[in-house]
Amino acid sequence: MKRLLLILVILSVAGAAFATATQEEEIVIRIGSATIGPANMAIFEDNIAQFEAENPGVTVQWDSSAGDDYQFAGLPSLLASDTPPDLFFEWGGNRVRNHVLDGVAMDISDLAEEFRPVLSSSAWAGFEYDGGVYGLPLNQDLTIQMWYDGNLFSALGLSEPDSWDELLSAMNTLTGEGVTPIVMGNADAWVAGNFVGLMLYRMAGNEKAQAIMGLEPGYSLADPDFVAALELAQLMGESGFVNADMNTLGYPESFARMFDGSSAMMPLGSWYPSEMGLVGMEFPETGHDFFMVPPLPGGKGDQTSILGLNVGYVVNANTEHKDLVYDFIRIMFSAESMARHSAEGGNIVSNSAANATDSPVVAKMVSSLENAGSLVAPPDTGYNLEMAAALYQAIAEVFEGISEPQEALEAAEAKIARLRE
Amino acid sequence: MTRRNNRHILYVVPALLIYGLVMIFPIGFTFFFSLWEWERFTPLAFGTLEHFTRLGTDPVLGRSFLNNFLYIAYTIVLEGFAGLVLAGMARRMQRSLGFRAVFFAPIILPSIVIGTLWRQIYATTGGLLNAVIGIVGAEPVVWLGPPLTMLSVSVVSGWTFAGYFMTIFYASMARIPQSIMDSSVIDGAGPWRTFFQIEVPLVKNIVVIVLVIITTGGFKAFDLFQILLRRDPLNSGIVLPTHLIRTFFENQDIGYGSALSVLLTMVVVAILLVINTVGKRVTGEIDEY
Amino acid sequence: MSTEARSPIVVRTIVWAIMAVVLVIYVVPIFWMYSSSMRTNGEIILNPIGLPTRIDFTNFIDAWQMANMGRHFIISIVITLSSTLLVVGSASLAAYGFSRLNFAGRKSLYAFFLLGLILPVQSFLVGLFVLFRSVGLLNSLWAVILPTSAIALPLAVLLIKNYFDSLPSSIEESAEIDGASTFTIYHSIILPIATPIIATVTTFTIINVWNEFMIPFVMIQTTELRPLTTSLYVFSTRHSANYALRLAALAVIASPMFVVYILLQRQIQRGITAGAIKG
Numbered sequence: 001m002k003r004l005l006l007i008l009v010i011l012s013v014a015g016a017a018f019a020t021a022t023q024e025e026e027i028v029i030r031i032g033s034a035t036i037g038p039a040n041m042a043i044f045e046d047n048i049a050q051f052e053a054e055n056p057g058v059t060v061q062w063d064s065s066a067g068d069d070y071q072f073a074g075l076p077s078l079l080a081s082d083t084p085p086d087l088f089f090e091w092g093g094n095r096v097r098n099h100v101l102d103g104v105a106m107d108i109s110d111l112a113e114e115f116r117p118v119l120s121s122s123a124w125a126g127f128e129y130d131g132g133v134y135g136l137p138l139n140q141d142l143t144i145q146m147w148y149d150g151n152l153f154s155a156l157g158l159s160e161p162d163s164w165d166e167l168l169s170a171m172n173t174l175t176g177e178g179v180t181p182i183v184m185g186n187a188d189a190w191v192a193g194n195f196v197g198l199m200l201y202r203m204a205g206n207e208k209a210q211a212i213m214g215l216e217p218g219y220s221l222a223d224p225d226f227v228a229a230l231e232l233a234q235l236m237g238e239s240g241f242v243n244a245d246m247n248t249l250g251y252p253e254s255f256a257r258m259f260d261g262s263s264a265m266m267p268l269g270s271w272y273p274s275e276m277g278l279v280g281m282e283f284p285e286t287g288h289d290f291f292m293v294p295p296l297p298g299g300k301g302d303q304t305s306i307l308g309l310n311v312g313y314v315v316n317a318n319t320e321h322k323d324l325v326y327d328f329i330r331i332m333f334s335a336e337s338m339a340r341h342s343a344e345g346g347n348i349v350s351n352s353a354a355n356a357t358d359s360p361v362v363a364k365m366v367s368s369l370e371n372a373g374s375l376v377a378p379p380d381t382g383y384n385l386e387m388a389a390a391l392y393q394a395i396a397e398v399f400e401g402i403s404e405p406q407e408a409l410e411a412a413e414a415k416i417a418r419l420r421e
Numbered sequence: 422m423t424r425r426n427n428r429h430i431l432y433v434v435p436a437l438l439i440y441g442l443v444m445i446f447p448i449g450f451t452f453f454f455s456l457w458e459w460e461r462f463t464p465l466a467f468g469t470l471e472h473f474t475r476l477g478t479d480p481v482l483g484r485s486f487l488n489n490f491l492y493i494a495y496t497i498v499l500e501g502f503a504g505l506v507l508a509g510m511a512r513r514m515q516r517s518l519g520f521r522a523v524f525f526a527p528i529i530l531p532s533i534v535i536g537t538l539w540r541q542i543y544a545t546t547g548g549l550l551n552a553v554i555g556i557v558g559a560e561p562v563v564w565l566g567p568p569l570t571m572l573s574v575s576v577v578s579g580w581t582f583a584g585y586f587m588t589i590f591y592a593s594m595a596r597i598p599q600s601i602m603d604s605s606v607i608d609g610a611g612p613w614r615t616f617f618q619i620e621v622p623l624v625k626n627i628v629v630i631v632l633v634i635i636t637t638g639g640f641k642a643f644d645l646f647q648i649l650l651r652r653d654p655l656n657s658g659i660v661l662p663t664h665l666i667r668t669f670f671e672n673q674d675i676g677y678g679s680a681l682s683v684l685l686t687m688v689v690v691a692i693l694l695v696i697n698t699v700g701k702r703v704t705g706e707i708d709e710y
Numbered sequence: 711m712s713t714e715a716r717s718p719i720v721v722r723t724i725v726w727a728i729m730a731v732v733l734v735i736y737v738v739p740i741f742w743m744y745s746s747s748m749r750t751n752g753e754i755i756l757n758p759i760g761l762p763t764r765i766d767f768t769n770f771i772d773a774w775q776m777a778n779m780g781r782h783f784i785i786s787i788v789i790t791l792s793s794t795l796l797v798v799g800s801a802s803l804a805a806y807g808f809s810r811l812n813f814a815g816r817k818s819l820y821a822f823f824l825l826g827l828i829l830p831v832q833s834f835l836v837g838l839f840v841l842f843r844s845v846g847l848l849n850s851l852w853a854v855i856l857p858t859s860a861i862a863l864p865l866a867v868l869l870i871k872n873y874f875d876s877l878p879s880s881i882e883e884s885a886e887i888d889g890a891s892t893f894t895i896y897h898s899i900i901l902p903i904a905t906p907i908i909a910t911v912t913t914f915t916i917i918n919v920w921n922e923f924m925i926p927f928v929m930i931q932t933t934e935l936r937p938l939t940t941s942l943y944v945f946s947t948r949h950s951a952n953y954a955l956r957l958a959a960l961a962v963i964a965s966p967m968f969v970v971y972i973l974l975q976r977q978i979q980r981g982i983t984a985g986a987i988k989g
Binding site: 425429430435442443444447450451462511520523525526529530539580588592612640643644669690693 | 717718721722725726728729732733735736737738739740742743754755757758759796799800801803804806807808811812813814815816819822823825826828829830831832833834835836837838839840841843856857859860861863864867892896917920921923924927928938939940942943946947953956957960963964967968970971975978979982983
Binding site for chain 1: 461462475479480481544545546547561563564565566567650651652653654655656657667670671672673674
């Protein structure tokens with residue numbers, strides 16, 4: 001019997017050694033992040049190398065999950081684990097607020113002061129609550145712009161549309177040439193969700209849209225203005241203006257369509273240029289460019305609004321290595337790193353970005369932001385996730401042509417009505 | 422059998438600990454959780470039935486059940502019946518070993534390889550299937566979207582598991598005495614009749630087991646749905662397990678997620694009971710091989 | 711052998727034809743995976759059915775390096791070895807106890823084990839996640855090793871116990887007279903005879919744990935601790951714009967499985983189908 005116990009002990013010790021051998025290090029700074037375009041990731045890797053050289057015995061571990069997995073399951077699970085990240089990526093706004101309420105986000109007002117002169121003043125929104133600063137914004141993500149293939153446009157004599165009608169007629173021309181006007185990789189639901197999300201604000205007005213999506217009592221997703229926005233989506237679906245497989249096509253898969261001549265436009269965020277590595281290209285050589293979504297017919301809201309939000313990094317309130325994390329942030333947000341991010345289009349919040357004249361696309365983003373009447377939050381990062389999922393299903397169904405806008409939104413409202421109480 | 426000695430229970434303790442702590446104990450946990458109100462990971466109040474009443478009004482749950490039954494119906498044909506017929510044909514070949522080895526092979530691959538490969542095969546650009554039907558001039562088809570979603574996923578399931586069930590049927594048919602086969606030939610029965618009226622009835626018990634595996638397996642299927650369909654914005658291929666995982670891990674709705682989990686457990690156990698009872702009645706009388 | 715010999719030639723021809731078609735359905739996707747891996751992304755997009763124009767392993771090497779597969783291979787090996795050790799060790803002990811020894815509660819405990827054969831993973835996943843979260847096991851290899859072991863245990867105990875049951879009791883009688891302890895009998899007499907069934911249990915445990923997707927998908931979000939399956943999920947999602955690279959990554963994972971299958975075909979077939987035939 002003793003030998004039996006002995007064997008069991010050996011077995012479990014061996015297993016434990018196996019399991020922990022891979023984790024045993026000296027001091028580890030963990031960083032949780034959504035996946036980042038290769039160009040920007042290279043900058044972070046240089047930051048890590050520099051930090052590790054300056055701090056012998058300390059290693060930095062960068063955990064990145066696929067974007068949507070990070071947002072939904074990845075980060076909550078990382079935070080819940082025994083080895084939570086010391087510093088993590090977050091979308092400013094509702095999500096950061098939740099971290100503040102949960103006691104996970106550290107007030108870094110002291111560190112923030114160092115960066116006030118470097119970062120533009122609008123960048124802090126979504127990271128400041130009740131006089132505290134709970135994160136450092138790295139970028140202002142413009143979530144929806146219309147990226148387009150400039151070569152294709154000029155070959156067909158098209159120019160950037162200034163009105164919805166012009167956009168429609170451009171799309172008509174494109175379909176006539178056998179080109180799919182808009183490609184969306186909506187298998188993860190948020191691409192079309194963000195695109196139409198912007199249209200919801202423009203149709204209903206920011207305040208009402210926020211009340212509807214913010215689950216305030218007395219409002220409904222099946223609001224006539226929301227229905228009107230989805231009718232525009234329905235028209236695009238019926239006219240063949242979007243790719244027929246949009247709801248099964250993955251987000252990275254959709255990039256290939258912008259390069260095989262089959263599609264002309266893609267509604268996507270300011271990170272589009274930094275994703276070119278996925279198809280093995282540098283952005284400047286693509287001949288791609290963007291325009292902002294033109295004003296909607298009959299819209300009651302601000303027609304110059306931009307969908308987007310500040311994104312940045314939050315320090316875990318429970319970190320044991322606050323000083324090291326601060327040091328790493330100083331490298332990560334150094335003027336040099338920021339300038340490099342700007343050049344890649346991955347940063348437009350630092351003052352250096354505004355001066356980055358050598359990158360026309362970044363300059364254009366900065367000026368678009370300056371000209372925008374308002375910055376409104378995407379449904380999935382600014383609001384309750386269940387609401388966003390229900391809304392996104394309605395949007396997907398309307399594009400697909402399997403539901404009428406009214407009934408799709410009513411079905412979505414039915415799913416979340418209990419959350420309005 | 423040695424004398425009764427209660428110290429011998431120590432032999433089963435290690436297995437019991439792993440199995441009990443990791444499998445049985447959390448089931449109790451799950452049931453317990455389903456009766457609580459939650460704010461993310463914080464329990465608020467005990468003694469609510471709201472999660473169970475919500476089961477009755479959840480429109481996504483209805484869709485999940487429907488899809489699950491559809492998937493089971495398709496896979497009974499594409500996995501079970503296909504396996505049965507393949508086994509029958511293999512028995513009528515001179516050298517079937519190579520064929521059988523190839524048909525069995527997919528099951529050793531991880532679901533991520535099978536799912537991703539088929540996602541690529543079904544793709545609209547760069548997809549093998551659309552390229553093949555393009556040869557005869559057909560327009561590209563969105564295989565993983567409605568109305569084909571469930572069928573396309575089931576085909577991948579069939580591709581993976583038909584060979585597995587073929588192997589099981591083949592092994593049990595091989596135990597049928599040659600004399601029975603011979604007498605049917607003497608009776609002048611054709612191969613079709615011999616197969617369905619003699620061989621299949623003689624392996625009825627295996628048929629029932631295969632039905633159990635496919636039916637309960639249908640309620641456990643997660644991998645292929647997640648890998649092939651990703652988040653599936655239309656919910657055109659949502660099934661109970663994906664609905665459960667999304668409710669629990671994405672919405673972090675522990676209460677309702679637990680209730681779904683309890684429901685899933687009861688469905689699987691109920692199906693087993695039904696098939697067992699009916700199956701016993703069917704297979705009871707005849708000699709089995 | 712004789713069934714087929716007696717089938718009329720017409721029947722045999724038809725059967726051959728159908729089986730050949732089915733064979734194509736099985737071989738083509740796999741062949742396509744390998745052949746496309748040796749082409750460039752642009753070639754695949756232009757013509758998915760084309761054949762590679764050269765033997766080129768660039769994509770395989772890129773996939774291996776970009777997905778950091780070496781690391782994830784090791785993680786998968788660690789998880790699989792640990793689970794298999796736990797399952798074979800504890801299941802053979804338990805089966806010995808249930809089959810050859812006698813103690814209070816033996817029958818009911820055994821029935822309790824068999825319950826595990828019918829329970830789906832999802833019935834305990836939610837509770838287990840919360841449990842692991844509260845004891846800090848999330849995002850550790852234990853969070854995969856323990857559940858995969860627990861899932862394999864009931865069938866392992868059943869199979870090994872049935873095998874032990876079939877052994878005559880005379881086997882241990884002489885040893886008992888010599889005064890050998892039950893444990894000596896277990897490891898020096900019973901276990902050596904049980905090699906075939908241990909091999910079967912080892913086979914199905916290794917394959918199931920190696921291929922497990924859902925449990926690490928739920929339990930491990932740390933990049934460096936992901937096993938091959940979920941790391942490949944993240945990689946293939948991320949790089950899905952590069953069809954050639956993604957297919958090459960799949961081929962790299964599938965190849966060792968095919969090699970092992972070709973070498974150990976009989977053993978693997980027996981292992982994987984054991985549950986259905988004995989259960």
